[in-house]
Amino acid sequence: MIDRNTVETTLKEAGYKLTNQRKAILDVLFEHQNHFLTADDIYLRTKTKYAQTNFSTIYRNLETLVKLDIIHKTNIQDDASSYELVCHNSHHHHIICKGCGKTEAIDFCPLEEFHGKIHDKNFTLTDHKFELYGYCSKCQKQNSGKE
Amino acid sequence: MIDRNTVETTLKEAGYKLTNQRKAILDVLFEHQNHFLTADDIYLRTKTKYAQTNFSTIYRNLETLVKLDIIHKTNIQDDASSYELVCHNSHHHHIICKGCGKTEAIDFCPLEEFHGKIHDKNFTLTDHKFELYGYCSKCQKQNSGKE
DNA sequence: CTTCGTGCAAAAAATTTGCATCCGT
DNA sequence: ACGGATGCAAATTTTTTGCACGAAG
Numbered sequence: 001m002i003d004r005n006t007v008e009t010t011l012k013e014a015g016y017k018l019t020n021q022r023k024a025i026l027d028v029l030f031e032h033q034n035h036f037l038t039a040d041d042i043y044l045r046t047k048t049k050y051a052q053t054n055f056s057t058i059y060r061n062l063e064t065l066v067k068l069d070i071i072h073k074t075n076i077q078d079d080a081s082s083y084e085l086v087c088h089n090s091h092h093h094h095i096i097c098k099g100c101g102k103t104e105a106i107d108f109c110p111l112e113e114f115h116g117k118i119h120d121k122n123f124t125l126t127d128h129k130f131e132l133y134g135y136c137s138k139c140q141k142q143n144s145g146k147e
Numbered sequence: 148m149i150d151r152n153t154v155e156t157t158l159k160e161a162g163y164k165l166t167n168q169r170k171a172i173l174d175v176l177f178e179h180q181n182h183f184l185t186a187d188d189i190y191l192r193t194k195t196k197y198a199q200t201n202f203s204t205i206y207r208n209l210e211t212l213v214k215l216d217i218i219h220k221t222n223i224q225d226d227a228s229s230y231e232l233v234c235h236n237s238h239h240h241h242i243i244c245k246g247c248g249k250t251e252a253i254d255f256c257p258l259e260e261f262h263g264k265i266h267d268k269n270f271t272l273t274d275h276k277f278e279l280y281g282y283c284s285k286c287q288k289q290n291s292g293k294e
Numbered sequence: 295c296t297t298c299g300t301g302c303a304a305a306a307a308a309t310t311t312g313c314a315t316c317c318g319t
Numbered sequence: 320a321c322g323g324a325t326g327c328a329a330a331t332t333t334t335t336t337g338c339a340c341g342a343a344g
Contacts, residue, residue, distance in 0.1 A: 017318050019324060039308080054326050059309060061324090075222040080308075095270050104269065110257030110277060122251065123242050125281040130257060134272040164298060164343045186333080201301050206334060208299095227333075 002087050004030060007070050014068055021057050024050035029071060029085045036074065036082035036101040074131065076101065095132040099139025106132070149234050151177060154217050161215055168204050171197035176218060176232045183221065183229035183248040221278065223248065242279040246286030253279070 007026060008018060016022075028037070028045045037045075043058045062083055065071040071083045076096055088105055095104045110130050154173060155165060163169075175184070175192040184192070190205045209230055212218040218230045223243055235252055242251045257277050 015323080017323060019318070021325070052326075055308095056310075056327080057325055095272070097270065098273065106261075108257075108261055110255075110260065111279075113257065113260050114253075114255055114279075122284050123244065123279070123281045124287055125242070125279055126245065127281075128277070128279045130275070130277045132258075132261075132270070132272055132275045134270045134274075137269050140271055159344095162298085166299060166343070168300070199301075202333095203302080203335075204300055 002070075002085060002089075010068055010070060016064065020050050021046070021053050022061060024053060025058065025061050025065075029065075029083075033085050033087055034103050034105075036076060036084045036096060036103060038080050038082050038101075040080075042083065074129075076133070093130040093132075095134065097136040097139055098133050099135050102136045102138075149217075149232060149236075157215055157217060163211065167197050168193070168200050169208055171200060172205065172208050172212075176212075176230075180232050180234055181250050181252075183223055183231045183243060183250060185227050185229050187227075189230065221276075223280070240277040240279075242281065244283040244286055245280050246282050249283045249286075 004026065011018065011022070024046045025042065027049055028042055031045075039055075039058060039062060042062070043053070043055055046053045046058060062071065062073075066073050066083075070086060072086050073081055073083050074094075074096075076082050076098065082101060084101075084103060090107075091109060092105045092107055093109060095106060097103070111128055151173065158165060158169070171193045172189065174196055175189055178192075186202075186205060186209060189209070190200070190202055193200045193205060209218065209220075213220050213230075217233060219233050220228055220230050221241075221243075223229050223245065229248060231248075231250060237254075238256060239252045239254055240256060242253060244250070258275055
């Protein structure tokens with residue numbers, strides 16, 4: 001698990017300042033560990049903590065945090081971009097709830113299996129994505145009610 | 148491999164008409180099998196075949212084709228949406244070149260392995276994504292030259 | 295001739311940027 | 320005081336929509 005201090009230290013060491021807006025964004029991210037939030041979500045929630053926060057600031061900071069590997073960015077189901085704190089140090093993947101963005105880390109990485117089976121001379125691999133989508137128990141109940 | 152006739156039949160059976168714009172878009176997609184193209188790419192290329200083609204038409208048609216499972220949509224590296232003809236009937240995944248969008252199908256599906264190892268009671272899985280990213284032999288050469 | 299599809303223009307949504315000012319160190 | 324960070328407004332980029340006209344079956 002990552003902690004607040006580590007994150008703040010990482011930022012400082014990279015030459016970034018600890019502004020109130022930045023802190024508010026981190027607050028939001030820490031309050032929603034294991035959940036992907038859209039930029040808009042983060043904007044709205046950050047605003048409740050630091051009212052004058054601006055969308056540009058959010059985007060600029062999210063970009064910074066991604067660069068420093070403090071947060072993780074993905075596109076749930078090819079829609080809008082979502083962000084989540086990187087909570088684990090080791091390489092892992094996610095199960096993601098399409099309803100609420102809740103995530104769960106999974107240790108299994110298909111690449112190991114894959115390497116054993118296939119060797120492709122035409123591609124030099126740089127990275128990969130393995131994501132499972134579904135509904136968490138909570139969203140499942142809500143959905144079954146609707147349909 | 149999917150063929151042009153099958154696609155046209157699928158469209159007709161679903162009650163869609165075979166317009167010139169639609170044909171031009173299919174031309175482009177068939178000329179770029181195993182490549183992800185952005186909506187913009189498709190727009191530009193379709194325009195050379197049918198000059199008055201409009202962006203709205205492109206988006207509306209891509210949406211239709213996705214719905215009919217004729218094309219596949221993804222976000223290469225969380226950036227813009229890209230589309231590719233679905234060329235294989237069986238379930239499979241992709242290796243995707245970050246340079247040119249070229250893809251290669253891989254038969255390996257990590258889900259089988261995964262199911263054997265992990266059973267998660269908190270999530271009902273609906274679908275998944277497994278994508279490998281890298282550079283194809285061509286783009287690799289170009290990149291090594293640049294940097 | 296009926297229904298679906300298209301172009302156009304405009305709106306909406308998502309993201310980025312320039313610049314003057316502000317704030318953390 | 321210096322340099323990064325922010326707010327604001329405006330520009331871009333991406334995607335969607337309403338509507339009248341045109342075209343496919």
